[in-house]
Amino acid sequence: MATLPNPLPRLATEPSGRSVGLRLPPGRLIDETRDGPHHEPLLWVADKPAAPGTWTALGAPAARAGLLPVLVETGGPQGAPDEWDLVPAHTSYPGDHDPEEVLADHWEADWADADGESAGVLAPFAADWPGTAPAKRLTVDPGTCAARAADELTADERQSVFPEPRLALVPARRSADIPAALGWSGPVNHDGDVARLCAVLRSWEDRFGIRVVALGFDALLLSVAAPPTDPAEAEAVAAEHFAFCPDNVMQGTGTLRAYAKELVGETTWFFWWD
Secondary structure, eight states: OOOOOOOTHHHHHOTTOGGGTOOOOSEEEEOEETTEEOSSOOEEEESSOOOTTHHHHHHHHHHHTTOEEEEEOOSSTTOSGGGSOOOGGGOOOGGGSOHHHHHHHHHHHHHHHTTTTHHHHTTTOOSSOOOOOOOOOOOSOHHHHHHHHHHHHHHOTTOOSSSSOEEEEEOOSSGGGHHHHHTOOTTTTTOSOHHHHHHHHHHHHHHHOEEEEEEOSSEEEEEESSOOOSHHHHHHHHHHHHHHOTHHIIIIISSHHHHHHHHTTOSEEEEEOO
16 A cells, blocks of 8 residues: 555664654564564554553654554453554555445445344435435544543543553554554454545544544544534434444444434544454
8 A cells, every 4th residue: 555654664773763753662663464574664552551641742743753643452352463463465545445435335235234124223224325424514623632532541440442552653644544554454354454444534534533543453443523413413424333333333222323322422433343
């Protein structure tokens, strides 16, 4: 996939990051993939768990150096990202995919797989893809929203979805591309090429001001600067979420309408693939 020049190799000889304008805490570079070591590092991960303020302290300077922040779990059963079966060599480029086509393909396939059972689950929508929700006007800075979501996650000692989250830095053009830049395989049971889902994330970035805040082995957390504010808007967004990650509905609320109610005013979106 097309990428910007990767600053991470410079950290191998100068770990503090000063050569790229950073002052990094102790950390390590990860190049391990399912197919063996990648030809260059995929991400840098801090040695210590992140705390409130970490995202703001390192995220903005890193972005100026061509690296984008994301929290990664390191304490779950699957361990840290070097144990996640990353597949960058088999990942395409998000810009090569049309997000509407990706969502329509999944919507229609999931509907067909349900053998008509989706009629009640996905009401008020039918088997035909209903189309994407309209864009929202941004009134909150997406970067500020992302920092707040990161601080809330790292401040909650009881949260178990992203165990021991640490700050990672990824060479990516935009936040929506982070999963593809890593070759993340979390949604592999739903879509074998995460770049297709990153095309949807790009669309959400443009329409709702999302940012990728955290990744686990098979979980994703987004911040949302402009969430839906009424039930009709929320149902339209919920349809996109179902096509993106049907487990949120099928193994969560049980119906799209119930799921949509949870999206009204919600400034974080969580996805998990079985």
